[in-house]
Amino acid sequence: xxxxxxxxxxxxxxxxxxxxxxxxxxxxxxxxxxxxxxxxxxxxxxxxxxxxxxxxxxxxxxxxxxxxxxxxxxxxxxxxxxxxxxxxxxxxxxxxxxxxxxxxxxxxxxxxxxxxxxxxxxxxxxxxxxx
Numbered sequence: 263x264x265x266x267x268x269x270x271x272x273x274x275x276x277x278x279x280x281x282x283x284x285x286x287x288x289x290x291x292x293x294x295x296x297x298x299x300x301x302x303x304x305x306x307x308x309x310x311x312x313x314x315x316x317x318x319x320x321x322x323x324x325x326x327x328x329x330x331x332x333x334x335x336x337x338x339x340x341x342x343x344x345x346x347x348x349x350x351x352x353x354x355x356x357x358x359x360x361x362x363x364x365x366x367x368x369x370x371x372x373x374x375x376x377x378x379x380x381x382x383x384x385x386x387x388x389x390x391x392x393x
Contacts, residue, residue: 272297272298274297277297277301280302281305282323282326284322286346289312319350320346320352321345322346322349322352324338331355331356333366334369337370340366343355
């Protein structure tokens with residue numbers, strides 16, 4: 263790794279996205295600074311207490327909320343979820359299992375199934391062209 267790579271900096275929003283945390287819930291010192299690639303690697307390898315707690319309890323950014331609920335980010339929006347949610351709120355939604363969540367989970371399952379079918383078909387085609 264060159265020294266240029268280790269001194270690259272990123273905005274706090276980018277670092278928060280890479281860490282899978284909701285930027286407004288991070289400490290002010292994190293939000294107001296810049297993060298080097300080395301600092302990001304250190305945060306990932308040895309997360310401080312605030313980072314571990316955020317990852318455990320939230321609030322979580324929408325991509326994390328969507329993943330925990332098994333839906334797409336667009337599905338969250340269609341369900342009216344536009345804010346970051348805590349782990350507790352996500353668990354409550356799972357328990358309530360509103361109609362929109364069931365519908366979006368089914369949609370997401372179909373999308374994954376179709377993606378797997380296309381991947382398999384493309385692999386078979388690639389294999390046939392090499393025979």
